[in-house]
Amino acid sequence: MYSIRELSEIAGVSARTLRYYDQIGLLKPAYTNEAGYRFYGEQEINMLQQILFYRERGMDLKSIRKILYDEEFDLAGALEEHLRDLEQQKNRIDLLIDLVQRSIRAMKGVGDMRDAEKFQAFKENAVKQHEDMYGAEARRKYGDEEVDEAQRKVLNMTEEEYERFENLGKEIRERLKEAVLADVSPDSEEAGRIVMLHKEWLGMTWKKYTEEAHKAMANLYISDERFQAYYDREVPGCAVFLEQAIRNKVGAEK
Amino acid sequence: MYSIRELSEIAGVSARTLRYYDQIGLLKPAYTNEAGYRFYGEQEINMLQQILFYRERGMDLKSIRKILYDEEFDLAGALEEHLRDLEQQKNRIDLLIDLVQRSIRAMKGVGDMRDAEKFQAFKENAVKQHEDMYGAEARRKYGDEEVDEAQRKVLNMTEEEYERFENLGKEIRERLKEAVLADVSPDSEEAGRIVMLHKEWLGMTWKKYTEEAHKAMANLYISDERFQAYYDREVPGCAVFLEQAIRNKVGAEK
DNA sequence: CTTGACTTTGACGCTGCGTCAACTTATATC
DNA sequence: GATATAAGTTGACGCAGCGTCAAAGTCAAG
Numbered sequence: 001m002y003s004i005r006e007l008s009e010i011a012g013v014s015a016r017t018l019r020y021y022d023q024i025g026l027l028k029p030a031y032t033n034e035a036g037y038r039f040y041g042e043q044e045i046n047m048l049q050q051i052l053f054y055r056e057r058g059m060d061l062k063s064i065r066k067i068l069y070d071e072e073f074d075l076a077g078a079l080e081e082h083l084r085d086l087e088q089q090k091n092r093i094d095l096l097i098d099l100v101q102r103s104i105r106a107m108k109g110v111g112d113m114r115d116a117e118k119f120q121a122f123k124e125n126a127v128k129q130h131e132d133m134y135g136a137e138a139r140r141k142y143g144d145e146e147v148d149e150a151q152r153k154v155l156n157m158t159e160e161e162y163e164r165f166e167n168l169g170k171e172i173r174e175r176l177k178e179a180v181l182a183d184v185s186p187d188s189e190e191a192g193r194i195v196m197l198h199k200e201w202l203g204m205t206w207k208k209y210t211e212e213a214h215k216a217m218a219n220l221y222i223s224d225e226r227f228q229a230y231y232d233r234e235v236p237g238c239a240v241f242l243e244q245a246i247r248n249k250v251g252a253e254k
Numbered sequence: 255m256y257s258i259r260e261l262s263e264i265a266g267v268s269a270r271t272l273r274y275y276d277q278i279g280l281l282k283p284a285y286t287n288e289a290g291y292r293f294y295g296e297q298e299i300n301m302l303q304q305i306l307f308y309r310e311r312g313m314d315l316k317s318i319r320k321i322l323y324d325e326e327f328d329l330a331g332a333l334e335e336h337l338r339d340l341e342q343q344k345n346r347i348d349l350l351i352d353l354v355q356r357s358i359r360a361m362k363g364v365g366d367m368r369d370a371e372k373f374q375a376f377k378e379n380a381v382k383q384h385e386d387m388y389g390a391e392a393r394r395k396y397g398d399e400e401v402d403e404a405q406r407k408v409l410n411m412t413e414e415e416y417e418r419f420e421n422l423g424k425e426i427r428e429r430l431k432e433a434v435l436a437d438v439s440p441d442s443e444e445a446g447r448i449v450m451l452h453k454e455w456l457g458m459t460w461k462k463y464t465e466e467a468h469k470a471m472a473n474l475y476i477s478d479e480r481f482q483a484y485y486d487r488e489v490p491g492c493a494v495f496l497e498q499a500i501r502n503k504v505g506a507e508k
Numbered sequence: 509c510t511t512g513a514c515t516t517t518g519a520c521g522c523t524g525c526g527t528c529a530a531c532t533t534a535t536a537t538c
Numbered sequence: 539g540a541t542a543t544a545a546g547t548t549g550a551c552g553c554a555g556c557g558t559c560a561a562a563g564t565c566a567a568g
Contacts, residue, residue: 005545015546020525035533035545053375057357058350061524074356075367083354090347093340096312100337102309104330113329121307259514269515274556289564290516314554 001030001039011048018048024064027051058086102155119159127151134227141216150205161204168201176242177235186244195249198242211250218246255284263303272302280319281305312340356409373413381405388481395470404459415458418420422455430496431489440498449503452496465504472500 008015022028022038027047029038041047047068054064059082067073107116131151139147157165175194184190202217203209220229221239231239262269275281276292281301283292294302301322308318314334321327361370385405393401411419429448438444456471457463475481475493485493 003545014526016525016527019547024524033533033546037533038546049375050371052372056378057354058347076361077357079354079361083351083358086351086354087349090256090344090351093312093344093347097337097340097344100311100333100340104333104337107330107333117304117307121303124307124310268557269537270556270558273516277553287515287564291514291564292516316554 001041002045004029004038004040007040007045007048010045011052013048013052021048021051021061024061024065025049026061041247045097058081101166106158119162120155123157123162125154127154141220142213153205157204165201165204168197168204172197172201173231176231176238180235180237186241191241191245192249194242195245198246214246214250218243218250256294256299258283258292261294261299261302265306267302267306275302275305275315278315278319279293280315280322320492356455359457373416374409377411377416381408387475395474396467407459411458411464422458426451426455427485427492430440430485430492434489434491434495440495441502445495445499446503448496449499452500468500468504472497472504 002010004015004018008018018027018038018040022029027044030041030044032038050068051061051064054067055061059067063078063082067075067078103117103120106120107113135147154162154165172194174192175197179188179190179194199209199214202214206213221231222243228239231242258269258272262272269473272281272292272294276283281298284295284298286292286367305315305318306322309315313321317332317336321329321332339345340359357374359366360374362418389401408419426448429444429451433442433448434443451470453463456468475485476497482493485496
C-alpha cells in the first residue's frame with residue numbers, strides 16, 4: 001500500500017493530480033483511512049500508468065475514463081478519432097503559422113507597419129467576402145486546391161499589385177458597359193481587347209491559365225445569376241456580351 | 255455611434271465578447287450612457303478590427319493589448335516570438351500524432367489490445383529511463399538525430415524484437431562476467447564472439463553501424479563512470495575487458 | 509403608461525490542475 | 539504522555555476566453 005505522496009513520486013505526478021483524479025472518478029484509491037487518508041495498491045499503480053499512457057497522447061480525461069471504465073469500449077475507434085482530432089489541430093496551427101509568416105513578410109520593408117496590418121486585414125476581408133459569395137460554386141467547379149491557391153495569391157499581393165488587380169477589374173467593367181451601350185459587336189477589336197484584359201485579370205489569381213477554364217468562367221457569367229447580376233448591375237447585357245466575346249476570342253486563338 | 259449589438263453584428267463577434275474586452279481593458283467604448291449602456295464609434299471599430307486581426311493569428315488577448323497599447327512596442331519581435339510559439343505547438347502536436355499512430359499500429363493485429371498498451375508503455379518507460387541516464391551524454395556525442403532515431407527504433411519494436419534485444423543485452427553481460435572471472439584474454443575467440451554480439455545489439459538501435467561509433471562507445475565504457483558502473487556492477491573489470499576486446503576486434507577487422 | 513426590445517451586472521461552467529489556507533493525523537523524539 | 543514535525547485532509551481561488559443563464563433596469567414606440 002502506498003500513500004498519496006509515495007504514489008505521486010513513483011508515477012511522477014503531483015498529489016494534487018491524484019486527488020483530482022479521485023474527485024472526478026478517474027482513479028479511486030484502494031481504500032481510505034477512517035481519517036480520509038488515501039491508500040493505493042498495485043492495481044491502482046497499473047491504472048495510473050494506463051491513464052498517463054493516454055494522457056501523454058494528448059487525450060482529455062473524460063475520454064480516458066471512457067476508455068478505461070466503459071466495458072467493451074471501442075478502443076481502436078477512439079484512438080483513430082483522437083488522431084483525426086490531432087490532425088485537425090495541426091491543420092489549424094499550420095494555417096496560423098502561414099498567416100503569421102505572411103504578416104511578418106508583409107510588414108518587412110514597409111514604412112508604417114500599422115498600414116501593412118490594415119492592408120492585410122483588408123485583403124482578408126475581400127477574400128472572405130468573395131468566399132461567402134462564390135466560394136461554394138467555385139470549389140465545386142475547380143476544386144479546393146485551385147480556389148485555395150487563388151486566395152493565397154491574392155493574400156500575398158503587395159499594395160501595388162492589389163491596386164492593379166482592382167483597377168483592372170474596374171476597367172473591364174467600365175469598357176464592357178461602354179461597349180454594350182454603344183452596341184459594339186462581340187467580334188470587334190474592342191471586345192478582343194476586353195477579353196485580353198479579362199485574361200490578365202484572371203491570371204493574377206489563377207494558379208495557371210487554361211482556355212478551358214476561361215471559357216468555363218465565361219459560361220458561369222450567363223448561367224449563374226449571381227455572376228450575371230455582378231456584371232449586369234448597371235448596364236444589362238454585359239454578362240452576355242463578355243461571354244460571347246470570350247467564346248469567340250478564346251476559341252479563335254487556337 | 256453604435257450600440258453594443260450593432261458593433262457585434264458589424265464585426266461578427268458576440269456582445270458578451272465586447273463586454274469582456276471592455277472588462278479586461280482591451281476595448282473600451284467611446285462613452286457610456288448614464289445608465290451604463292456602451293456606445294462605440296469609428297475609432298473603436300478600427301481598434302476591434304485590429305484586435306481580431308491578431309486574434310485570428312492565434313495570439314492571446316494579453317499580448318494583443320500590449321501590441322495595441324504599449325507605445326513603441328516591438329511589433330515585429332512580438333510576431334516572430336509568436337511564430338516560434340506556434341512552431342513549438344506544432345512540434346508538440348506532431349509528436350502526439352506520431353505517438354498515437356504508433357499505438358494504433360501496435361494494437362492492430364494483436365489479440366489483446368490492453369497487452370499492447372502495456373507493452374508500449376513499458377518500452378516508453380525504458381527509453382525514458384535511458385534518456386535520463388545517458389541521454390545528455392549520447393546527444394552530445396552523436397547528435398540529436400541519431401539518438402532520436404535510436405529511440406524511435408526501440409519504440410517501434412515488436413514484442414519479439416524487444417525480447418531479443420533484452421536477451422542479447424543480458425547474454426553479453428553474462429558472458430562478459432564469465433570471461434572476466436575465468437581470466438580469459440580480450441584477444442581470445444570468446445572475446446571476439448562477445449564483440450560480435452555487442453555489435454548486433456548496437457545494430458538494433460543505431461541508425462547505421464560504423465566502426466568509429468562502435469569504438470567510441472567502447473571508450474565511453476571506460477571513460478564514463480556511469481557506463482562503467484553498469485558493466486562492472488557485479489564483476490569489476492568487465493568494462494575494461496569489453497573495451498579492449500572491441501578495440502582489438504574492430505580494429506583488426508579492417 | 510404599457511409593451512417589447514435592449515442592455516446592464518453578476519455568476520457559474522468549462523479543463524486540469526497549481527497554489528494557498530485552515531485544520532486534522534500520524535510519527536518520532538524526549 | 540507531551541510535543542514538534544511531517545504528511546494528510548477539504549475547501550476555494552486562479553488561469554483563458556468567452557457561452558449561457560438570471561434578475562433587473564432602460565429605451566423608443568404606440
